[in-house]
Amino acid sequence: MATVLTVDDSPSIRQMIKVTLEPAGHSVIEAGDGAQGLAKAQSSRPDLVITDLNMPTMNGMELIRALRKQPTLTGLPIVFLTTESNDALKQEAKSAGATGWITKPFKPEQLLAVVSRLVRA
Amino acid sequence: MSSIDPTEVFRQEASELFETLEGALLDLCQRPDDRELVDSAFRALHTIKGSGAMFGFDKVAAFTHEFETAFELVRKGEIKPTQELIAVALAAKDYIRALIEAPDGTDSIIGDAILDDLKQFVALPGEPAKPDVAEEAPAAKPAAHAGWRLYLEFDSHILCNGSNPLDLLDDLCKLGSCFAVPVIDGIPMLEELEPEYCYLKWDVTLHSDCDKAAIDDVFMFVEDEMKLTLTPLAAQAEVSLPEPGLLIELVEAEPIAEVAPVAEAVPAPVQAKEPAAKEVAAPAEQRRDEPKRSDEPKRSENIATVRVQAERLDELMDRVGELVIAQARLTQLAASGSDLSIKMIAEEIERLAASLRDTTMGARMVPIGSLFGRFRRLVHDLSRDLNKPVEFVTVGEDTELDKTMIECLADPLVHLIRNAIDHGIEDNDKRAAAGKTERGRIELTAVHSGAQVLVTVKDNGGGLNTARIRAKAEEQGLIAPSVALSDNEIHQFLFHPGFSTAQTISALSGRGVGMDVVKRTIENMRGSIDLTTRPGEGTTVTLRLPLTLAIIEGLLIRVGGGRYIIPLSAVEECVELMPEDQRSRGRNFLNVRGNLVPFLKLRELLVVPGSPDQHQKTIIISTGETRVGLVADQIIGNHQTVIKSLSKLHSDVTIFSGAAILGDGTAALILDVAQLVAAAQAQSEKQISEAA
Numbered sequence: 001m002a003t004v005l006t007v008d009d010s011p012s013i014r015q016m017i018k019v020t021l022e023p024a025g026h027s028v029i030e031a032g033d034g035a036q037g038l039a040k041a042q043s044s045r046p047d048l049v050i051t052d053l054n055m056p057t058m059n060g061m062e063l064i065r066a067l068r069k070q071p072t073l074t075g076l077p078i079v080f081l082t083t084e085s086n087d088a089l090k091q092e093a094k095s096a097g098a099t100g101w102i103t104k105p106f107k108p109e110q111l112l113a114v115v116s117r118l119v120r121a
Numbered sequence: 122m123s124s125i126d127p128t129e130v131f132r133q134e135a136s137e138l139f140e141t142l143e144g145a146l147l148d149l150c151q152r153p154d155d156r157e158l159v160d161s162a163f164r165a166l167h168t169i170k171g172s173g174a175m176f177g178f179d180k181v182a183a184f185t186h187e188f189e190t191a192f193e194l195v196r197k198g199e200i201k202p203t204q205e206l207i208a209v210a211l212a213a214k215d216y217i218r219a220l221i222e223a224p225d226g227t228d229s230i231i232g233d234a235i236l237d238d239l240k241q242f243v244a245l246p247g248e249p250a251k252p253d254v255a256e257e258a259p260a261a262k263p264a265a266h267a268g269w270r271l272y273l274e275f276d277s278h279i280l281c282n283g284s285n286p287l288d289l290l291d292d293l294c295k296l297g298s299c300f301a302v303p304v305i306d307g308i309p310m311l312e313e314l315e316p317e318y319c320y321l322k323w324d325v326t327l328h329s330d331c332d333k334a335a336i337d338d339v340f341m342f343v344e345d346e347m348k349l350t351l352t353p354l355a356a357q358a359e360v361s362l363p364e365p366g367l368l369i370e371l372v373e374a375e376p377i378a379e380v381a382p383v384a385e386a387v388p389a390p391v392q393a394k395e396p397a398a399k400e401v402a403a404p405a406e407q408r409r410d411e412p413k414r415s416d417e418p419k420r421s422e423n424i425a426t427v428r429v430q431a432e433r434l435d436e437l438m439d440r441v442g443e444l445v446i447a448q449a450r451l452t453q454l455a456a457s458g459s460d461l462s463i464k465m466i467a468e469e470i471e472r473l474a475a476s477l478r479d480t481t482m483g484a485r486m487v488p489i490g491s492l493f494g495r496f497r498r499l500v501h502d503l504s505r506d507l508n509k510p511v512e513f514v515t516v517g518e519d520t521e522l523d524k525t526m527i528e529c530l531a532d533p534l535v536h537l538i539r540n541a542i543d544h545g546i547e548d549n550d551k552r553a554a555a556g557k558t559e560r561g562r563i564e565l566t567a568v569h570s571g572a573q574v575l576v577t578v579k580d581n582g583g584g585l586n587t588a589r590i591r592a593k594a595e596e597q598g599l600i601a602p603s604v605a606l607s608d609n610e611i612h613q614f615l616f617h618p619g620f621s622t623a624q625t626i627s628a629l630s631g632r633g634v635g636m637d638v639v640k641r642t643i644e645n646m647r648g649s650i651d652l653t654t655r656p657g658e659g660t661t662v663t664l665r666l667p668l669t670l671a672i673i674e675g676l677l678i679r680v681g682g683g684r685y686i687i688p689l690s691a692v693e694e695c696v697e698l699m700p701e702d703q704r705s706r707g708r709n710f711l712n713v714r715g716n717l718v719p720f721l722k723l724r725e726l727l728v729v730p731g732s733p734d735q736h737q738k739t740i741i742i743s744t745g746e747t748r749v750g751l752v753a754d755q756i757i758g759n760h761q762t763v764i765k766s767l768s769k770l771h772s773d774v775t776i777f778s779g780a781a782i783l784g785d786g787t788a789a790l791i792l793d794v795a796q797l798v799a800a801a802q803a804q805s806e807k808q809i810s811e812a813a
Contacts, residue, residue, distance in 0.1 A: 009164075009168070010168045010171075010172055011133075011134050012130045012135075012176070013171070016131075016175055016176070054163075054164045054168070056164075068281070074317065075280055075281065075283055075285075075317075078282075078283055081171070083167055083170055083171040094282070094345065094346070097282050098282065098283075099283035099284050100341070100342030104170075104171035104172075104175060105171065105174030106175060118342075120285075
């Protein structure tokens with residue numbers, strides 16, 4: 001199954017993603033902020049990146065832009081987590097190159113649905 | 122790790138966050154202008170809100186949301202974080218902490234009080250808080266339709282953003298029986314194609330009882346990177362799950378013009394198949410018949426609406442021409458070798474090149490009717506101005522001609538029609554005296570004749586007055602009074618520049634310009650012009666025009682060391698020239714199955730030195746109404762060729778219409794059959810008159 005990189009400064013969110021995706025057969029890599037996320041994305045080539053937007057050091061928006069500049073990661077699906085259903089923010093992330101989003105709070109099924117939508121076996 | 126309860130992880134994290142939040146708020150008391158502190162406080166709140174909702178702390182989420190909204194003005198810098206405000210914020214923090222640590226033992230009244238306090242400070246816009254559950258769209262009512270028809274047009278950069286349209290189509294397929302047709306007309310030429318861009322569009326028919334929300338859900342992430350046109354399918358189509366029904370469905374609706382021709386073919390075989398399929402065909406047929414009548418012309422329009430610059434077609438034609446030459450060389454090469462597989466390929470390429478040539482040619486063809494239409498008005502106006510009632514008849518409007526030729530034809534035809542009305546049709550009195558109908562009649566006809574198109578303008582007027590033409594010619598000093606000329610030769614003076622027999626120069630005709638221009642224009646198109654007239658019955662002007670301007674199918678022959686091409690359309694048959702035929706003196710005649718056919722020796726006509734081959738061949742050609750044999754040394758075979766026009770230096774060489782490059786790179790001259798025969802006739806007539 002897929003390798004998913006979750007980038008979030010909140011360990012509980014990372015944990016939540018991990019316990020949701022691992023039983024479904026995905027392997028989950030964690031990163032605590034955008035800079036770590038970028039490094040892990042380059043080293044472990046995930047099939048999907050799930051990133052928060054509000055993070056210290058390098059925020060989600062910067063991470064998305066940085067990932068889209070990586071020639072080796074072309075076409076990598078990137079999903080961002082957002083609490084506000086703020087359309088302007090969503091729009092900004094989309095134009096930065098995000099593939100989709102998950103609105104917090106989300107249910108495990110919703111997360112799984114998004115992952116299976118963006119990652120094919 | 123995974124055995125740890127995420128809720129516990131959240132509690133731990135939350136307590137860390139509260140410390141961060143508390144620290145930030147307290148620091149704000151000291152440094153109210155520090156944006157970094159505000160942001161940090163907000164980030165903490167944000168995470169508490171987001172994670173709290175996820176781990177079931179709905180009250181936390183709801184309250185934090187309110188709190189965050191109220192605090193928004195602070196974040197935007199519109200309100201300074203005052204001591205009082207921070208005090209309320211700290212109280213709110215404590216309340217949230219209590220909510221997390223003991224969700225059931227905390228009274229929401231406290232929360233409401235805190236929010237009220239907060240609102241006093243920040244004059245909260247009365248916007249009701251709405252929980253963040255956008256994901257759970259309400260299940261819409263069951264739909265009463267059979268499915269959906271979708272037209273998907275993605276932004277070209279969609280692949281770069283990690284979305285895969287094919288995955289989306291897969292997801293659509295999960296909703297029901299799905300039939301997707303890619304629309305490829307947006308794909309640019311290879312050199313302009315960005316490999317990472319998506320150029321395809323899709324036309325999808327989805328048979329499913331799903332509602333619009335389910336479809337929107339599929340395209341949730343890409344809805345603003347695509348154009349989605351969604352129309353419900355008629356319930357009628359419910360049964361038509363099998364492919365043919367779907368195809369018709371697709372065709373009935375507008376955008377896919379390419380598929381349109383298929384529609385004609387589909388219903389018939391379906392009906393013929395099995396009884397089960399009939400049910401499917403029936404509604405489809407019905408639909409085609411009843412309401413769609415008005416759509417019929419629209420559909421044919423769809424097929425006919427590609428506008429291409431004429432020069433592109435010319436370019437294409439040129440390329441095809443070169444291809445045909447290259448193909449001819451290949452064929453020749455293959456024929457000289459013994460490799461069967463190469464011969465097969467050569468044959469196949471020959472076939473393809475031929476059909477490509479025909480298609481290209483066809484692309485340039487336009488029905489002549491578009492031109493004919495213009496003349497109705499002309500005839501109407503002329504007949505009124507001259508007070509000569511005229512009936513105008515056109516025949517063969519759908520005869521197709523090269524577009525450029527049609528444009529060139531307009532002016533000559535205007536001249537001819539003017540002449541026919543002005544000079545051809547008699548005055549009312551004369552017509553009555555001759556016992557003719559009051560209305561004159563002008564017939565404009567276009568008809569295919571081999572590789573030629575004949576356009577005739579025929580009137581039922583008085584015919585040419587040969588005596589007057591002769592008198593005029595003598596008057597202008599064009600001929601000596603004593604010279605004997607055939608009627609046909611006299612009529613040729615009409616094409617002489619500045620020649621007019623009209624007694625009064627009308628505004629319309631009689632200036633003596635016209636017929637010579639007509640002749641020149643037609644000859645420039647490699648056409649010819651014939652005049653036949655019968656006194657009292659009318660005049661017919663026939664324009665013979667080649668169908669094509671660029672390529673001909675020819676018969677390659679050899680005379681001496683030179684090779685020539687005869688347009689195949691003119692060739693009727695090839696026979697061997699028997700020794701006894703050659704013996705006849707004077708005019709040469711050949712007995713072809715009982716018919717006497719005159720023949721010309723190309724060797725003599727072209728002044729080829731050396732002695733003829735032993736077995737001479739005769740190619741019987743037809744030009745106009747006459748059949749003539751051409752005698753050559755050898756018939757080499759069919760040869761498709763592009764006409765390369767001769768240089769201006771050779772413009773007075775009338776018997777060749779052009780040259781062609783042969784497979785081996787040498788050139789062959791293309792015989793202009795009509796001119797050749799005319800030249801030979803003139804020559805023999807001269808000989809006869811000299812002998813006489």
